[in-house]
Structure formats: C-alpha cells, structure tokens
Amino acid sequence: MSTKDWLEKDYYKVLGVSKNASSDEIKKAFRRIARDNHPDQNPGDKRAETRFKEASEANTILSDAEKRKEYDEARSLFGGGFKFTKPGPGGPTGFEDLFRNAGGGGAPTSGFGDLFGGLFTQSGGSRRATHRGPRRGADIEGDVEITFEQAVEGATVSMRTVSDQACPACRGTGAKAGTLPRVCPRCEGSGMTSTQTGGVFQMSEPCTDCLGRGLIVDTPCPDCGGSGRGRSTKTMQVRIPAGVADGQRIRLKGKGAAGENGGASGDLYVTVKVTPHPLFGRSGYNLTLEVPVTFTEATLGAEITIPTLSGPKVKLRVPAGTPNGRTMRVRGKGARKPDGTVGDLLVTLDVQVPEGLTDEAKAALAEYAEKAHQVNPREALFGG
Numbered sequence: 242m243s244t245k246d247w248l249e250k251d252y253y254k255v256l257g258v259s260k261n262a263s264s265d266e267i268k269k270a271f272r273r274i275a276r277d278n279h280p281d282q283n284p285g286d287k288r289a290e291t292r293f294k295e296a297s298e299a300n301t302i303l304s305d306a307e308k309r310k311e312y313d314e315a316r317s318l319f320g321g322g323f324k325f326t327k328p329g330p331g332g333p334t335g336f337e338d339l340f341r342n343a344g345g346g347g348a349p350t351s352g353f354g355d356l357f358g359g360l361f362t363q364s365g366g367s368r369r370a371t372h373r374g375p376r377r378g379a380d381i382e383g384d385v386e387i388t389f390e391q392a393v394e395g396a397t398v399s400m401r402t403v404s405d406q407a408c409p410a411c412r413g414t415g416a417k418a419g420t421l422p423r424v425c426p427r428c429e430g431s432g433m434t435s436t437q438t439g440g441v442f443q444m445s446e447p448c449t450d451c452l453g454r455g456l457i458v459d460t461p462c463p464d465c466g467g468s469g470r471g472r473s474t475k476t477m478q479v480r481i482p483a484g485v486a487d488g489q490r491i492r493l494k495g496k497g498a499a500g501e502n503g504g505a506s507g508d509l510y511v512t513v514k515v516t517p518h519p520l521f522g523r524s525g526y527n528l529t530l531e532v533p534v535t536f537t538e539a540t541l542g543a544e545i546t547i548p549t550l551s552g553p554k555v556k557l558r559v560p561a562g563t564p565n566g567r568t569m570r571v572r573g574k575g576a577r578k579p580d581g582t583v584g585d586l587l588v589t590l591d592v593q594v595p596e597g598l599t600d601e602a603k604a605a606l607a608e609y610a611e612k613a614h615q616v617n618p619r620e621a622l623f624g625g
C-alpha cells in the first residue's frame with residue numbers, strides 16, 4: 242500500500258466510527274464487520290471479501306495507538322481524502338474529491354459548510370494555520386542505571402533516547418527525498434483565498450487546494466507518510482546530580498525533542514535506577530554502614546578502622562561499654578547535598594558473640610563471669 246493510498250483512505254468511514262472513537266468502539270465496529278463479512282461465512286462473495294479486507298486494514302491502523310496518531314496527523318496535514326493531483330481542467334480535481342469526501346455529494350456549497358464549519362475561529366483564522374506556528378517539542382522519557390557511587394557523587398552518563406524529530410528522510414518537509422513541497426499557486430502560499438461576493442463583501446477562507454497549509458506536497462515522503470515527523474534514536478550525555486535516589490525521576494529542561502517553527506524544545510525525564518552497594522546504604526544524604534566489633538572491643542573500648550565510600554579509611558573511637566546496635570556518626574563522609582554540603586556516615590555497631598572458643602578461652606571467660614559479679618539481667622522481668 243502506498244502512502245498516497247494510505248492518506249486517501251478514510252479508515253474511520255470504513256469502520257463506520259467517528260474520528261474520536263475510543264479504541265473499544267473501534268474494536269467492536271471491526272468485530273461486527275469481520276463477523277458479517279468473513280470469507281468463511283460468505284464463500285464466493287467478492288463484495289464481502291473486499292469489505293472484510295478493508296475493515297482489517299482500517300483496524301490494523303486504528304487499533305494501534307501509535308499508527309493511529311501518525312495517520313491522524315498525516316491526514317490533518319494533508320486533509321482527509323485530498324488527492325495529490327494537480328487540479329486540471331476536466332479531470333478529477335482536488336476540489337471535487339474534497340467535497341466527495343466531506344459527504345456532500347450534492348452542491349459544493351453544502352459540502353463546503355460541512356467541511357470547514359469547525360475550522361473558523363473567532364479571529365477569522367483557521368485551525369490549520371496553527372500548524373505553521375511555533376510548536377513545543379515533545380518530552381522524552383528514558384531511564385538510566387547508575388552505580389551507588391555515581392548516585393552519591395553525581396555523574397555524567399550516556400543514555401539512548403528515542404524521540405519524535407523531524408523525519409530524517411525528508412528533513413521534516415513531508416515531501417519525498419529529492420522533491421520539495423511547492424508553494425500553492427492558488428493562494429500563493431498564504432493558505433487563505435479571498436472571494437468577492439457581489440462586489441460588496443470580501444470573504445477570506447482557507448485555500449481549498451492546500452487546505453490552508455500554503456504548500457503542496459506532490460510526492461509524500463514514504464518514510465513518514467508525508468507528516469514530516471520521524472523517530473530518531475540518539476545517545477546523549479546526561480548529567481545526574483549528586484545525591485539522587487533509586488527510582489527518582491529527574492527533569493532536564495530543554496533536553497527533549499526539538500520544537501518546530503521556533504518552538505521551545507521539550508524536556509527530558511530520566512528515571513534513575515541505582516545499583517545497590519554491597520556494604521553501604523543510603524538514608525537521605527547520609528550513608529549507612531554496619532560494622533562488626535568484638536565483644537571485648539565493645540566492652541573495653543577500641544579504636545577501629547572503617548572504610549568510607551570513596552575516600553581513605555577513617556578511624557573510629559568505640560567507647561568502652563558500647564551496646565550492640567549503637568549508631569555512631571562520622572561527619573562529612575556521606576552524600577553531597579544540593580547546597581554543596583555533605584551528609585554524614587552513620588555507623589551501626591554489630592557486637593559479635595564469640596563462638597568456637599578454645600578450652601583456655603572458655604576457662605578465662607568463666608573466670609571473668611565469676612570476677613565481674615554480674616547481676617541477673619532478667620530480674621526486672623519478674624518485677625525484681
């Protein structure tokens with residue numbers, strides 16, 4: 242199927258649904274037509290077969306949200322049912338096709354009203370004219386996976402994005418490569434034509450040859466179906482700020498798809514996935530670390546050496562008699578905050594109970610128990 246066919250077919254009409262039909266309505270309409278016209282049910286019936294094929298084709302496009310959008314866009318740019326032929330004397334003209342498609346069938350004036358009834362705005366312009374105004378580029382969504390260290394320090398990572406951009410084949414003109422849209426001879430590119438009515442009123446209306454676009458594409462670009470828009474994949478460098486959390490969505494202003502006709506670029510939204518670290522955890526801008534200490538270190542006190550995420554090791558003073566689970570703060574060894582200051586490293590001590598003692602060690606511990614004169618730590622449980 243050529244692009245030309247594609248644009249000339251009114252799939253909505255084929256399925257008998259309105260242009261803003263929901264996907265459910267489209268589904269139902271197609272099922273009904275398919276059931277009534279299925280070749281198995283109507284052997285030898287050419288008309289049913291054609292109807293079935295047409296409906297299938299329409300359903301393929303309209304049931305796919307992306308294809309439907311492309312189709313709608315292409316048709317809104319070029320006008321539904323508008324033939325890409327130069328109006329010639331005697332032959333089928335774009336003008337006639339226009340009215341035929343509008344369901345007029347009768348006098349051109351009635352078709353005209355149907356077709357353009359909704360296009361006029363109060364300012365006297367036409368809806369199509371807005372296509373030529375500045376249009377903001379689309380927002381792009383993407384995700385990126387970074388290491389725990391990159392999340393803490395911030396990093397510049399490369400990321401692949403897929404976006405709607407000007408079609409590379411036709412550079413956004415909508416005309417097949419090697420051809421260019423030509424200025425509409427009827428309205429000389431203004432998109433509007435004036436008619437003198439009885440010499441008194443002058444009426445301005447959207448040009449019927451180019452449907453107000455000012456340009457005529459004779460051979461639509463096969464890549465984009467004449468819409469001038471395409472999908473492009475590119476790798477871009479994305480700056481991930483320090484202190485980002487797993488699952489966070491960052492907005493990078495102006496890094497989305499380019500705008501059209503001088504419109505602003507869209508934004509890029511990046512969802513960050515952070516790979517967990519085997520040792521360190523995060524609590525806001527503080528880092529967390531669990532550190533084992535021996536029973537004697539916790540009891541007698543000790544100076545222990547602990548790692549930091551990216552800097553040199555640091556010494557930590559464990560006071561005598563530190564209970565299990567106590568959290569100690571090492572200042573300035575956490576994640577960088579947006580204001581430039583740095584969070585802390587929160588060290589939680591995990592007191593290890595000695596196991597597999599030698600007979601000698603056991604004897605020493607028994608001696609310790611005896612000498613320490615320990616009170617029963619469970620007395621309080623019995624109201625003692």
Ligand SMILES: [Zn+2]
Pocket residue numbers: 425426427428429430431432433448449450451452453454455456
């Ligand atoms: Zn024109």
Ligand SMILES: [Zn+2]
Pocket residue numbers: 408409410411412413414415416462463464465466467468469470471
């Ligand atoms: Zn193209």
